[in-house]
Amino acid sequence: MPTKMNRRIILRARPNGVPRESDFAADEVPIPEPAEGQFLTRNLFLSIDAGFRQWMNEGAGDGYLQAMALGEPVMGLVLGEVVASRHPQYRVGDLVMGRTRWEEWSLADGSDYLAPVERAAGIDLSHHLGAIGPTGLTAYFGLRDIGRPQAGETVVVSTAAGAVGMIASQIAKIRGCRVVGLTSTEAKCRWLVDHLGLDAAIEYREPGVLAAGLDRHCPNGIDVYFDNVGGRVLESALERLATGARVVMCGALASYEGGDPVPGPTNLFKLVTQRATMRGFMVTDYVTEYPAAVAELAGWIASGQLRPVERMLDGIEQTPRAFCEMFRGENLGKLVVRLDAARGAA
Amino acid sequence: MPTKMNRRIILRARPNGVPRESDFAADEVPIPEPAEGQFLTRNLFLSIDAGFRQWMNEGAGDGYLQAMALGEPVMGLVLGEVVASRHPQYRVGDLVMGRTRWEEWSLADGSDYLAPVERAAGIDLSHHLGAIGPTGLTAYFGLRDIGRPQAGETVVVSTAAGAVGMIASQIAKIRGCRVVGLTSTEAKCRWLVDHLGLDAAIEYREPGVLAAGLDRHCPNGIDVYFDNVGGRVLESALERLATGARVVMCGALASYEGGDPVPGPTNLFKLVTQRATMRGFMVTDYVTEYPAAVAELAGWIASGQLRPVERMLDGIEQTPRAFCEMFRGENLGKLVVRLDAARGAA
Numbered sequence: 001m002p003t004k005m006n007r008r009i010i011l012r013a014r015p016n017g018v019p020r021e022s023d024f025a026a027d028e029v030p031i032p033e034p035a036e037g038q039f040l041t042r043n044l045f046l047s048i049d050a051g052f053r054q055w056m057n058e059g060a061g062d063g064y065l066q067a068m069a070l071g072e073p074v075m076g077l078v079l080g081e082v083v084a085s086r087h088p089q090y091r092v093g094d095l096v097m098g099r100t101r102w103e104e105w106s107l108a109d110g111s112d113y114l115a116p117v118e119r120a121a122g123i124d125l126s127h128h129l130g131a132i133g134p135t136g137l138t139a140y141f142g143l144r145d146i147g148r149p150q151a152g153e154t155v156v157v158s159t160a161a162g163a164v165g166m167i168a169s170q171i172a173k174i175r176g177c178r179v180v181g182l183t184s185t186e187a188k189c190r191w192l193v194d195h196l197g198l199d200a201a202i203e204y205r206e207p208g209v210l211a212a213g214l215d216r217h218c219p220n221g222i223d224v225y226f227d228n229v230g231g232r233v234l235e236s237a238l239e240r241l242a243t244g245a246r247v248v249m250c251g252a253l254a255s256y257e258g259g260d261p262v263p264g265p266t267n268l269f270k271l272v273t274q275r276a277t278m279r280g281f282m283v284t285d286y287v288t289e290y291p292a293a294v295a296e297l298a299g300w301i302a303s304g305q306l307r308p309v310e311r312m313l314d315g316i317e318q319t320p321r322a323f324c325e326m327f328r329g330e331n332l333g334k335l336v337v338r339l340d341a342a343r344g345a346a
Numbered sequence: 347m348p349t350k351m352n353r354r355i356i357l358r359a360r361p362n363g364v365p366r367e368s369d370f371a372a373d374e375v376p377i378p379e380p381a382e383g384q385f386l387t388r389n390l391f392l393s394i395d396a397g398f399r400q401w402m403n404e405g406a407g408d409g410y411l412q413a414m415a416l417g418e419p420v421m422g423l424v425l426g427e428v429v430a431s432r433h434p435q436y437r438v439g440d441l442v443m444g445r446t447r448w449e450e451w452s453l454a455d456g457s458d459y460l461a462p463v464e465r466a467a468g469i470d471l472s473h474h475l476g477a478i479g480p481t482g483l484t485a486y487f488g489l490r491d492i493g494r495p496q497a498g499e500t501v502v503v504s505t506a507a508g509a510v511g512m513i514a515s516q517i518a519k520i521r522g523c524r525v526v527g528l529t530s531t532e533a534k535c536r537w538l539v540d541h542l543g544l545d546a547a548i549e550y551r552e553p554g555v556l557a558a559g560l561d562r563h564c565p566n567g568i569d570v571y572f573d574n575v576g577g578r579v580l581e582s583a584l585e586r587l588a589t590g591a592r593v594v595m596c597g598a599l600a601s602y603e604g605g606d607p608v609p610g611p612t613n614l615f616k617l618v619t620q621r622a623t624m625r626g627f628m629v630t631d632y633v634t635e636y637p638a639a640v641a642e643l644a645g646w647i648a649s650g651q652l653r654p655v656e657r658m659l660d661g662i663e664q665t666p667r668a669f670c671e672m673f674r675g676e677n678l679g680k681l682v683v684r685l686d687a688a689r690g691a692a
Contacts, residue, residue, distance in 0.1 A: 230614060252615040264610025268576060269598040271626030278624040280617030 006031045008073040008103035009319045015056055018327045023056075024074065024320035032107045039090040041080030041106045044342035047129040048322045048335040050162070050253055052076055073101035074319075079117065079129050080106060081341075095119065097128060102319050104339055113284050118291070120298045123308075125342070130163055130334030131301060131308030132294045138283040139167035140293050142226060142248040143175075146279045151176030153223035154242070156214070158182040158204065158233055159253060160192055163334035167297075168226045168248075169198055170306050177224070180217045182210070182233065184329035191332060196307065204233050214240050221245070230254045235265035241274040249280035309333030314343060352377045354419040354449035355665045361402055364673045369402075370420065370666035378453045385436040387426030387452045390688035393475040394668045394681040396508070397597055398422055419447035420665075425463065425475050426452060427687075441465065443474060448665050450685055459630050464637070466644045469654075471688070476509055476680030477647060477654030478640045484629040485513035486639050488572065488594040489521075492625045497522030499569035500588070502560070504528040504550065504579055505599060506538055508672075509680040513643075514572045514594075515544055516652050523570070526563045528556070528579065530675035537678060542653065550579050560586050567591070575599045581611035587620040595626035655679030660689060 005028040012025040034040050052075055054060055060067035068075050078101070082094040087110055090096065098114030100106035108114050117128050130136060147168075149155050155172040159165040160181025169192070172179045181192040182204040189201035202213030214222070214236060221242030227234050231254035237247070254262045271278060286293070300306035311331050313322045319337050326335055351374040358371040380386050398421055400406055406413035414421050424447070428440040433456055436442065444460030446452035454460050463474050476482060493514075495501050501518040505511040506527025515538070518525045527538040528550040535547035548559030560568070560582060567588030573580050577600035583593070600608045617624060632639070646652035657677050659668045665683050672681055 234614070235610070249614065249617045252618070255612075255615055261612035264581070264612045264614055266601075266607035266610045268580070268595065268610055268624075269601055269626075271595045271624060272598070272628065273626070275627050275631060276625070278614075278617060279622070280615075280619070281621050282618065285621060 004031060005029065006103055006105040007316050008101065009316060010072060011056060011068050011070055011074050014058055014070065015053070019053060019056070019324050021320045021324050024323075026317055031105045034084055034086045034107060036086050038107055038109050039082050039085035039087045041078070041096060041100075041108060042083045042341045043078045043080035043100075043104055043106055043339050045079045045126045045129055045339065046102055046316070046319055046337040047077035047079070047134070048319070048326055048337065049077060049135070050326055051251055053327070054252075054255065073103050075099060076102050077129060077134060078103075078106055079125070079133075090114070095125075095128075097133065102316065104316055104341065113287065115287060115290065118294075120294065123298055123301060124310075126310060126312065126336050126338065127301075127308045127334075129336055130310055131167055131306065132297045134283055135163035135334055136167045136297050136308070137286065137290060137293055138250060139164050139171060139226075140297060141283055141286045141289070142250050142281060143168055143171050143224070146248040146277075146281060147172075147224040147226060147246050149175045149177045149224050152178070154178045154180065154218050154220060155224040155226065156180045156182065156218065156222050156237055157226040157228075158237075159184075159228040159251070160196075160198065160201065161188040161332050162228065164250060165226070165228055166196060166309055166333050167306070169196060170300075172224070172226075173197060174300060174305055180214075182229075188329075188332065196309075204229070204236075207232060207236070210236050211239075224248065226250060228253055231262040231264070235267055238265050238267050238270045238276075241270055241276045243274050243276075245274055245276040247276065247278040249278055311335050313337050315340065350377060351375065352449055352451040353662050354447065355662060356418060357402060357414050357416055357420050360404055360416065361399070365399060365402070365670050367666045367670050370669075372663055377451045380430055380432045380453060382432050384453055384455050385428050385431035385433045387424070387442060387446075387454060388429045388687045389424045389426035389446075389450055389452055389685050391425045391472045391475055391685065392448055392662070392665055392683040393423035393425070393480070394665070394672055394683065395423060395481070396599055396672055399673070400598075400601065419449050421445060422448045423475060423480060424449075424452055425471065425479075436460070441471075441474075443479065448662065450662055450687065459633065461633060461636060464640075466640065469644055469647060470656075472656060472658065472682050472684065473647075473654050473680075475682055476656055477513055477652065478643045480629055481509035481680055482513045482643050482654070483632065483636060483639055484596060485510050485517060485572075486643060487629055487632045487635070488596050488627055489514055489517050489570075492594040492623070492627060493518075493570040493572060493592050495521045495523045495570050498524070500524045500526065500564050500566060501570040501572065502526045502528065502564065502568050502583055503572040503574075504583075505530075505574040505597070506542075506544065506547065507534040507678050508574065510596060511572070511574055512542060512655055512679050513652070515542060516646075518570070518572075519543060520646060520651055526560075528575075534675075534678065542655075550575070550582075553578060553582070556582050557585075570594065572596060573598075576601055577608040577610070581613055584611050584613050584616045584622075587616055587622045589620050589622075591620055591622040593622065593624040595624055657681050659683050661686065
């Protein structure tokens, strides 16, 4: 049994709008031992996901997850290795991924999607949290089942330089679509076109720039809109839907920061005149289909069609900085924190 | 060829919010004669539809229809009989329904959904504009293809005492659902339960009353929401969606009156957590399926399972009053105006 301490990042204060590093603090506690039906993981990588921001708000609970508790470790996705087990389905040495906490060691009972992970040949382990993990799979299933892009169609992806958006954008390119990415800075726009090969990219923070860009780059309307933002950006996309368009409701970055509710789109009637569909989904509904999807994504990565762009920070103490950086729109691709256990620093 | 004058109702002023009778005026012009490719109908019934209100606004045009012109006859659905034709597909004596104008005689070229109407045995002709016409078919196809109600599910219908809502409500009852109607007055709530046989009805104008009513009557959430209103009422329904819920986007009464845009729902993220679908449609996309649908609706009417509730006013001069009455929420069921040609008063 391990003898080190378990270093964790706790929620010190509920963020007011954009999260700040001072909203978090580090602590350490003894490494727990599994009771009957539990197992212990030594964590290798933490996934940094904007979506968890919403459960940092007071009284968040929405029927899916409850608000995080102050003074407790922050909830987050983790990739770890089972190091002790009193659970019949998890064995020492198993690689697992699940929703536990920002901590170096996690006690789990298998209830929080602690899906087993098959090491994919030639693919970095950390991508199991990104391109071939929850964010990549979110893009994959959202496009496959809701967006259903056809070759030649126009697909618009918001937060296209983010972990989900960059995969959705690239899959739409693989499917032969014209792909327009929305992102927050001019530099990221250039990156989307020059590096990821999108057909166009538009800054979405300035409403006039967004509107003009969509008019210019979507002359025949938008067939598929992959929405990670909601609010005003969604409204602009709805305004330009083509007949029979599909809106993939994936995230709502604009609403994660709490405070007053972000105004909803005033033009939902466009769904009627354009015979359009807007549908939400959770990637966790597709657990049984993960292996086949991971295989397809891994194949695209191996063939060079899909770039699993990743930014990695080292050490659990970097987690608050990584999370806050994401909300300042500074990162490209998937953001992960590599823990000591994965650095050979154990 | 007819020798009488064509009495019409023109749009005198663009309504400011709720339409007033003074926004309209009557005029009369010579009855036109069809040119090559045209035909002339003598109109029997005018359909009064809230949805047309939006195209009375300045600059309305939404890619579906353009704004009505001031001083011109009001656009509306009409049931008429062909009395002269220079069109190869329309013959004298044909019964047709289409989007023409509030007038006693209409010139048409067949482009505005002037679908032929088969007289249904034992069913009043006027119902071709209502229960077995566009409003009934709207309810029918919206529920069939988007709502897909299963026996035992909870279906909520807004403007449930209106032309579309009363049919949607009754079809959902036929399908074995628990049906909760939303309407504007307590009297109409009683009517929905006592007369139409709904399981419950809630006044939707007062947000607190609506919220409490939905909580009480939808303890397991809403499986199907048939939306004719949009805005705040839609938001309340979204808040209570069951997992896998379907939202039929049919109308947007809250937005028809122009002025500032009605705020959109702030909680569209519910579509994500509830894996819900929101989809719009236009009944005119189903033209080829009308006959089979009309047959099924007519069968339900004949068997007494579906009540084609109708309020009828006599004479084209009643049209403005009928239209304004609808916006004051005074009518039950389908509102039609019977013209002289159908009264034997010709």
